[in-house]
Amino acid sequence: MSLSSCSDCFSDLLCGEASSSIISSGGGDFSPEYSSNFDSQPSDAAESISGLLEDERDLAGISSCRAIDQPIDASVRAEFVAWILKVQRYYGFQPLTAYLSVNYFDRFVCCCHQLPKMSGWPLQLLSVACLSLAAKMEERLVPCLLDLQVEDPKFSFEARTIQRMELLVLSVLDWRLRSISxxxxxxxxxxxxxxxxxxxxxxxxxxxxxxxxxxxxxxxxxxxxxxxxxxxxxxxxxxxxxxxxxxxxxxxxxxxxxxxxxxxxxxxxxxxxxFKIRPKKQPKVFPDLRVTNRASIDSTSSLLSSPSPSYKRKSDGVDENEETLIKRVK
CATH class of the missing domain: 1.10.472 (Cyclin A; domain 1)
Structure with a gap:
């Protein structure tokens, strides 16, 4: 797909979707039978890993991009990636689903680097579409497109708008959704x-x-x-x-x-x-085991067995003797 046609599609999204259609009732999705489960390992693990490394080299030009190719600010990208991760945790999606979502997001903006600088609702729409496509690839149960827009997104979209954005992402990525994670x-x-x-x-x-x-x-x-x-x-x-x-x-x-x-x-x-903002990890300190002689144990036991006044906890956190409470009631 050419960059000019990609730009035209973005213009079509902008012109065809008025603000009244940003929040609306929408349809559902389907859950595909296919799942590229990269986390599973066959009996011959070494051969499988060798095959993955070979595929990784073949997909290197498709699945990755460089930071300098990003037409959006790093802070803006981090904001939308953080939203994808929050939705991933909210629904308990697989780690691979989150990885693919971010991978599609980065590849799309890298392929469209000649477009005007993107921000605001186009990036939110792109985030939802990428997350939806990744969930369809990896999850058994996929929420409908309206339910996918949780965790306080900046904008919410109709299902038909997201579906059109999905088609745009698929076209720009040339329908190559496979990626090694x-x-x-x-x-x-x-x-x-x-x-x-x-x-x-x-x-x-x-x-x-x-x-x-x-x-x-x-x-x-x-x-x-x-x-x-x-x-x-x-x-x-x-x-x-x-x-x-x-x-x-x-x-x-x-x-x-x-x-x-x-x-x-x-x-x-x-x-x-x-780890730039994390403090240096302190070594774990295990508490020392105290060795107590028999005499101190016996004295402690006698204290525990001696009669003692019972206490009740007040709602304000102050302990009072039970007798005091009885007198107060009388």
Missing amino acids: PFCYLPFFALKIDPSGTYTDFLTTRAKEIIFSTFKETSFLGCRPSCIAAATILFAANDLPKFSLITAQHAESWCDGLHKDEIMSCQQLIRQDV
Whole structure:
């Protein structure tokens, strides 16, 4: 689709949708049978990861863009990405759904970089359309288009308006909705770090948290998904003293296609952009176990067994003796 026709479609959206149609009753959606479940792993995990890395290289020109290609301010982008993540948490969508939503959003604005600077309702409409398309790709149950507009969006749109925007996104992306995400690598990398499987759940969960934090930063747009996955799983491993010495050089040997220099660059971005406002993590301090001799235990037991006045809690938080309360009633 040419940029001129893309611009015409935007003009058509602007002219055809008056303010009266922004909030209106609308139709529903359908949930497709197809789901590109990248998180599942076949029996031969190594072969599967090699295939993903090969597909990642093939899709590199389609699925990614650079920060300098963004025609919108980073703060504006972060605002709409934050809204997508809030809706993802609200409905409990898969992490991949959020990733695809942001991926479609970035690819669309990169392809339309010759359009006038976008802001306001077009970006809100784009966010809803991208989230809807991603949910149709990955979720079993997809809310209707009106119900998808939760968590205080700046603008709300009719279903027909969102459907037209979906068609525009599909046309600009040439209907190529497949994308390799960092999440599909995490189980494999976690087992490389901990073959016993004892800490793999912690490693993958912690890595997903860091990946979600990278969504808002434009600096990660040029990073390959496998590098983001390797860098975040290494940060997760550093939280466990047992694996704190595992480095990017070790990660390079996990499979062909990983390069320590790229992983280290991604790690540096995480330190600068994701952890820039976080205080340095303090080591966990476990409380000391107190050893009490038998005499003190006996004295404590005697105190606990001795009669003591009963207390009731007043609504204002002041303790009163039960006898005082009885006298007050009398």
